[in-house]
Amino acid sequence: EVALSLQMLLLVTFGWTSNQFERQLERKLHFLIATSTVLVSSIPLFFGGYNPRCGTCDVAPMPLGCDDHTTECVRGDPITNNIFIYIFRGALSIATLFCTGAMISIYRTVYRQEKKMAAYRFRGAQEQTNEEINYPESKRIRKTMLFYTSSFYICWIIPMIIWLTPHSVPYLEIIADILFSLMGFFNMLVFIQPKCLRYQKDHPGTNILTCYFF
Numbered sequence: 001e002v003a004l005s006l007q008m009l010l011l012v013t014f015g016w017t018s019n020q021f022e023r024q025l026e027r028k029l030h031f032l033i034a035t036s037t038v039l040v041s042s043i044p045l046f047f048g049g050y051n052p053r054c055g056t057c058d059v060a061p062m063p064l065g066c067d068d069h070t071t072e073c074v075r076g077d078p079i080t081n082n083i084f085i086y087i088f089r090g091a092l093s094i095a096t097l098f099c100t101g102a103m104i105s106i107y108r109t110v111y112r113q114e115k116k117m118a119a120y121r122f123r124g125a126q127e128q129t130n131e132e133i134n135y136p137e138s139k140r141i142r143k144t145m146l147f148y149t150s151s152f153y154i155c156w157i158i159p160m161i162i163w164l165t166p167h168s169v170p171y172l173e174i175i176a177d178i179l180f181s182l183m184g185f186f187n188m189l190v191f192i193q194p195k196c197l198r199y200q201k202d203h204p205g206t207n208i209l210t211c212y213f214f
Helices: 003-014 018-047 078-120 136-164 168-181 185-203
Strands: 050-053 056-059
Touching: 003 018, 003 078, 018 078, 018 168, 056 078, 078 136, 136 168, 136 185
Parallel strands: none
Antiparallel strands: 050 056
16 A cells, blocks of 8 residues: 555655566565565564464464463464554554645645646636536546545555454454455445446446446
């Protein structure tokens, strides 16, 4: 999500081209993401950090609750678990701030560009249609940015709140696990939405959900 926000920020706000982004950053970002993921996820292997937790494999001591100083841990270390919790919280906080800031910057850039173009039009304000005056492009960008950011909030922020809430209800944790794995799916829906809207425009009366299958 951070890489996607960075790409959109560079293309829209800083005027990069797609070829420029591909040549200068895309492969480096893929390498950075893959390398950092492998390195960070490999560290618990050396400390017996990966253990079963509510049907999943997670960085947690075993048995669950052994970090309360009343039960001895058979595998794993509460310190390792706490370190990864802090890493997760820090990375998520940085990603949230960056993605939100990038979306705001992109929208402001498009809005300013539309205002500037409107100022240089040779027609009078009375001859402009309501659609032109209301800045349709910035509205479209704002809608797309809200969808992308909302998928991030729904699939990361909400699960994190549920996971970090003491004595969380079990069925809420199941919902959090499901949402956590759906961000890529939601981003795909947002990415192909313009094609769906064009199909809906060419075929009036078609339900938007039906458009995703054509």
